[in-house]
Amino acid sequence: MSGEARIRIAVQKSGRLSEKSLELVKSCGIDFNVDPRVLMCGASNFPLDFLFVRDDDIPTYVADGVADIGIVGRNELDESGITLPVVRDLGFAGCRLSIAVKRGDDYDGLSWLEGKRIATSYPRILGRVLSEAGVTAELVRVSGSVEITPSIGIADCICDIVSTGTTLRMNGLVEVEAVYKSTAVMVARPDLEADVGLEAVLSRLLLRMDTVSAARKKKYILFNLPADKVDDAARIVGGMKSPTVTHLLDEGWVSVQSVVAEDRFWSVFEDLKAIGAEGILVMPIEKMSQ
Ligand code: PRT
Ligand code: ZN
Numbered sequence: 560m561s562g563e564a565r566i567r568i569a570v571q572k573s574g575r576l577s578e579k580s581l582e583l584v585k586s587c588g589i590d591f592n593v594d595p596r597v598l599m600c601g602a603s604n605f606p607l608d609f610l611f612v613r614d615d616d617i618p619t620y621v622a623d624g625v626a627d628i629g630i631v632g633r634n635e636l637d638e639s640g641i642t643l644p645v646v647r648d649l650g651f652a653g654c655r656l657s658i659a660v661k662r663g664d665d666y667d668g669l670s671w672l673e674g675k676r677i678a679t680s681y682p683r684i685l686g687r688v689l690s691e692a693g694v695t696a697e698l699v700r701v702s703g704s705v706e707i708t709p710s711i712g713i714a715d716c717i718c719d720i721v722s723t724g725t726t727l728r729m730n731g732l733v734e735v736e737a738v739y740k741s742t743a744v745m746v747a748r749p750d751l752e753a754d755v756g757l758e759a760v761l762s763r764l765l766l767r768m769d770t771v772s773a774a775r776k777k778k779y780i781l782f783n784l785p786a787d788k789v790d791d792a793a794r795i796v797g798g799m800k801s802p803t804v805t806h807l808l809d810e811g812w813v814s815v816q817s818v819v820a821e822d823r824f825w826s827v828f829e830d831l832k833a834i835g836a837e838g839i840l841v842m843p844i845e846k847m848s849q
Pocket of ligand 1: 571572573574575576612613614615631632633634635652653654719720721722723724725726727741742743
């Protein structure tokens with residue numbers, strides 16, 4: 560459609576954020592074809608264009624208006640020193656920035672770092688943590704392979720991104736303190752609100768994202784129950800409003816439908832079994848709007 564505002568999203572071209580970022584957009588019913596040879600591509604059924612870049616560049620591109628929104632690790636955003644509105648915490652690519660020392664070192668808190676050489680790719684975030692703790696240390700800025708710096712004598716210890724901890728272990732290091740936590744976030748350029756057309760497109764996108772994410776946190780549950788246990792079941796299940804109860808041909812039995820939060824599912828399931836529920840069916844929910 561000519562004249563329709565199209566929103567441009569910066570996503571990581573290739574790395575730990577790429578797949579989940581594209582999956583998120585796909586889950587909103589937005590169709591596109593990614594050609595790895597090109598830097599941009601457009602969605603066919605929603606006014607959205609992708610810009611594929613290195614994650615380090617995403618805060619700058621969004622701040623400069625090259626992109627309207629972007630998906631980036633909170634660590635990368637904070638380290639960039641650029642302040643941008645975070646419109647959603649997306650929850651994926653979770654990791655932490657941790658202090659790791661050589662096996663056998665007697666680390667006993669941040670004060671242990673006083674006067675030490677710490678290798679990191681995150682001098683800004685670490686600098687803030689140390690200054691809040693009143694610790695002065697020498698930060699050795701490295702852009703990769705941080706974990707090898709203590710063994711080659713460049714640093715006494717490191718501060719790096721950890722997710723499973725395998726990399727540290729393989730390099731004879733011990734994670735002693737997590738100083739910062741990160742997940743992927745969606746950021747927007749600060750002046751986006753002023754553009755009514757783009758702001759409306761962003762709202763549509765966020766509504767779709769929220770609808771999908773609400774659905775993923777819930778399960779649809781269907782079960783048969785002795786009719787005199789309906790009040791107990793309603794208490795156990797909770798749900799959006801009250802559960803839907805249908806009478807069965809078999810007198811004295813009802814069928815109950817409701818929605819249960821994923822993280823409460825097993826306790827609900829066990830409690831329902833305990834009051835005599837049978838034929839319990841559990842189904843994923845694709846979309847959900849309150
Ligand atoms: O090429 P480009 O610049 O775009 O990508 P990149 O290499 O800079 O970033 P990438 O793809 O490695 O990571 C992108 C984002 O993913 C990071 O900014 C974090 O927000 C997030 N993330 C989540 C991680 C990790 N988990 C992670 N484990 N980023 C890096 N790591 C590295 C870490 O640096 C260390 O080398 O993985 C290693 C540790 O992993 P474990 O599992 O052994 O502990
Ligand atoms: Zn990067």
